[in-house]
Amino acid sequence: VQLQASGGGLVQAGGSLRLSCVVSGFSSRDYYAIGWFRQAPGKEREGVSCVSHSGGSTDYAESVKGRFTISRDNAKNTVYLLMNNLRHEDTAVYFCAARPVTNVGTEYLPEDENDYDYWGQGTQVTVSS
Numbered sequence: 001v002q003l004q005a006s007g008g009g010l011v012q013a014g015g016s017l018r019l020s021c022v023v024s025g026f027s028s029r030d031y032y033a034i035g036w037f038r039q040a041p042g043k044e045r046e047g048v049s050c051v052s053h054s055g056g057s058t059d060y061a062e063s064v065k066g067r068f069t070i071s072r073d074n075a076k077n078t079v080y081l082l083m084n085n086l087r088h089e090d091t092a093v094y095f096c097a098a099r100p101v102t103n104v105g106t107e108y109l110p111e112d113e114n115d116y117d118y119w120g121q122g123t124q125v126t127v128s129s
Contacts, residue, residue: 001025003120005096010126011086019081021096021120026077031102033110034072034079038092038125047113048094049081054106063089088129093122 007019019036026032035050049060049070058070064083072079079096097116101108110116 008123
């Protein structure tokens with residue numbers, strides 16, 4: 001299983017970016033949940049958002065609620081993170097991660113990073129103030 005995150009870049013405060021996470025290696029019969037995490041310099045990695053396999057269940061960190069939206073297109077094996085009204089404190093490397101949930105259910109929502117088995121390489125988001 002591989003995850004490829006992209007879409008990061010340099011943006012001014014108040015701007016928007018859309019991150020993409022393309023997942024490969026699962027069979028068409030597998031279910032998997034996706035989480036987005038971020039790590040700023042000198043800080044621990046933190047959860048940003050997660051989405052169930054069906055897309056029907058989502059969750060967000062308090063710091064991004066109302067500004068970020070997670071979605072997925074299972075036909076394209078891609079999960080998106082739309083980030084609006086970006087702030088300087090959103091500057092970090094953003095990672096996507098996958099958790100197989102075939103035996104758990106399409107609505108299962110793993111929220112702890114230790115629940116995830118596969119990780120992408122990360123994409124840098126820099127917000128200038």
